[in-house]
Amino acid sequence: xxxxVPAPTTRTxxxxxxxxxxxxxLMGGLILLATxxxxxxxxxxxxxxxxxxxxxxxxxxxxxxPAPEGExxxxxxxxxxxxxxxLAMASVIGVLVGVAGGIFLAEYPRHPLMPTxxxxxxxxxGIPAIVMxxxxxxxIVLVFGFSGLAGALALGxxxxxxxxxxxxxxxxxxxxxxxEAGLALGLPQWLVxxxxxxxxxxxxxxxxxxxxxxRVAGEAAxxxxxxxxxxxxxxxxxxxxxxxxxxxxxxxTSAYDENQRLAKAGALLLITLIFVxxxxxxxxxxxx
Amino acid sequence: xxxxxxxxxxxxxxxxxxxxxxxxxxxxxILALASVIVLVFVLSVYQLGRExxxxxxxxxxxxxxxxxxxxxxxxxxxxxxIVGTLVTSLAALAISVPLAVASALFVAEYAPKWLANPVxxxxxxxxxxxxxxxxxxxxxxxAPILARWQTTFxxxxxxxxxxxxxxxxxxxxxxxxxxxxxxxxxNSAAGRGLALAIIILTVMILPYTASVARDVIRLVPADQRxxxxxxxxxxxxxxxxxxxxxxxxxxxxxxxxxxxxxxxETLAVAMVIGDSQEILRSIWGNASTMASVIAxxxxxxxxxxxxxxxxxxxxxxxFLSVIVNYAARLIIARLTPKGIQ
Numbered sequence: 001x002x003x004x005v006p007a008p009t010t011r012t013x014x015x016x017x018x019x020x021x022x023x024x025x026l027m028g029g030l031i032l033l034a035t036x037x038x039x040x041x042x043x044x045x046x047x048x049x050x051x052x053x054x055x056x057x058x059x060x061x062x063x064x065x066p067a068p069e070g071e072x073x074x075x076x077x078x079x080x081x082x083x084x085x086x087l088a089m090a091s092v093i094g095v096l097v098g099v100a101g102g103i104f105l106a107e108y109p110r111h112p113l114m115p116t117x118x119x120x121x122x123x124x125x126g127i128p129a130i131v132m133x134x135x136x137x138x139x140i141v142l143v144f145g146f147s148g149l150a151g152a153l154a155l156g157x158x159x160x161x162x163x164x165x166x167x168x169x170x171x172x173x174x175x176x177x178x179x180e181a182g183l184a185l186g187l188p189q190w191l192v193x194x195x196x197x198x199x200x201x202x203x204x205x206x207x208x209x210x211x212x213x214x215r216v217a218g219e220a221a222x223x224x225x226x227x228x229x230x231x232x233x234x235x236x237x238x239x240x241x242x243x244x245x246x247x248x249x250x251x252x253t254s255a256y257d258e259n260q261r262l263a264k265a266g267a268l269l270l271i272t273l274i275f276v277x278x279x280x281x282x283x284x285x286x287x288x
Numbered sequence: 289x290x291x292x293x294x295x296x297x298x299x300x301x302x303x304x305x306x307x308x309x310x311x312x313x314x315x316x317x318i319l320a321l322a323s324v325i326v327l328v329f330v331l332s333v334y335q336l337g338r339e340x341x342x343x344x345x346x347x348x349x350x351x352x353x354x355x356x357x358x359x360x361x362x363x364x365x366x367x368x369x370i371v372g373t374l375v376t377s378l379a380a381l382a383i384s385v386p387l388a389v390a391s392a393l394f395v396a397e398y399a400p401k402w403l404a405n406p407v408x409x410x411x412x413x414x415x416x417x418x419x420x421x422x423x424x425x426x427x428x429x430x431a432p433i434l435a436r437w438q439t440t441f442x443x444x445x446x447x448x449x450x451x452x453x454x455x456x457x458x459x460x461x462x463x464x465x466x467x468x469x470x471x472x473x474x475n476s477a478a479g480r481g482l483a484l485a486i487i488i489l490t491v492m493i494l495p496y497t498a499s500v501a502r503d504v505i506r507l508v509p510a511d512q513r514x515x516x517x518x519x520x521x522x523x524x525x526x527x528x529x530x531x532x533x534x535x536x537x538x539x540x541x542x543x544x545x546x547x548x549x550x551x552x553e554t555l556a557v558a559m560v561i562g563d564s565q566e567i568l569r570s571i572w573g574n575a576s577t578m579a580s581v582i583a584x585x586x587x588x589x590x591x592x593x594x595x596x597x598x599x600x601x602x603x604x605x606x607f608l609s610v611i612v613n614y615a616a617r618l619i620i621a622r623l624t625p626k627g628i629q
Binding site: 016020021024027030031032034035037038039042043044045048049052096101103104105107111113116117119120121122123124125127128129130132134135137138139157160161164188189190193214217218219221225245248249253263264267270271274275278279 | 308324328390393411412417422423424491559609
């Protein structure tokens, strides 16, 4: 019986009809072609931005604000500081609420509110960023005017579902026996969570926060009518503030070459920062 | 605080009462922070509903069927934007799904490991590119190409017969009629319009379908493949008859997730679609989506009814995304417990 096996294999290879063989090769080729088409835009965008924007990424870009319309020179210092400030403020909301949400979902699975929180956090993940901008506009701008705070609120709301999901997932990876060991030593549950479970999952949570930051760092839509933009450096969160994606949007739709040049350089900087952050986050999560 | 005080006799030590009280405080704290998630949702619905009310009250259901969106006359109907949103999203979906599934098959079935990981990375980076950057690229690189194509293939001096078609279509449009032939008549010299919006949306939603498809294809049990290979099937036969049918439902979940993204995608589309309130006439023509109108008009909307109508678009988009995303999560969640958790 066993000795008879090789013979049929060779025979099937010979009897494989040309039609089937051609179809197999053809489909394999199409799949390779489709993959190339999928990956091409990423490479094309990056090469385009390198070619167009690298020259403008000089010292002036990082130390100056945009020149008045029609004049040359200037940089995006206002946007860089604005982005950093709003991302820092957004992280406070996103990390606090997101990590707490993740702890709630992972550590209190039998709480009656658990299914509601889980469902709503899933639903929030799908709400378009521009709609979050409208919400933040109604909540803050209508009362206090355009401000970096309003922009940060919209970005923070957008971070929440991403942080919740990743936190919940990594907390569930911490073995139950670790928790039981802590409880058996007489630690109350909250100390077990804070001292044992969270530190064990810290790497994964940081990864989630970095991914959330990378995601909202590029959002311009919710900032259009919250942070609004500002041509000079502003460190006061209650005043309008600029951000890199906002300047990219304004520059790309501007008729002035100089604004377009700054927009391309800003896009190169932003995309590089986002790529580096996501790659670092993924590498960190893969090592675990 | 008083309740745990009654408990010590049952527990062994006084510290247990302490821990039970502190546990409760901690749980309340966590619950309070987690409730912010619910609060954000409720606030969003309330805020959007309150601001959209004047428009929805004034126009009722006509808001969704009326084609005219005219801030000057104070008439607001979302039909053109709803059609624009659906046409761009569904067209982008139709183009991107085969590409995304093929790239997932490549990563999961064809590529050797040293190649599969980098390609997987690249596809995920595609999802990390910000919307404005896609918009910038589409505006500066793709739009001129499309503009050139239009003038090359539809140049009236080179192709008089096509120009005849164009004049006939103009006549049809004047009578507010459309014809299928006219769908490809050149319209925008700048290259902006529906076609460019569809192309850029296609690229933007590719990674969502691709990564879900890759994950479910990896979940297909090895026996499914091996059984078919043992019967002498070719690789493509295994893929088309064993892997794809098995992964179908999961891929569908990824497709719906991508649809949710496409519906709400804003700036890239707003930058390239041309912002016109015309109902679909030619794929080269200008159009608008709900999200693009919000981005383009909300800042300038001074009048109460105009502003309210824009927020009503946001509310519509909100519910549309909630429904679509929830459907996608349900489909994906029903599939994953067996494989992943």
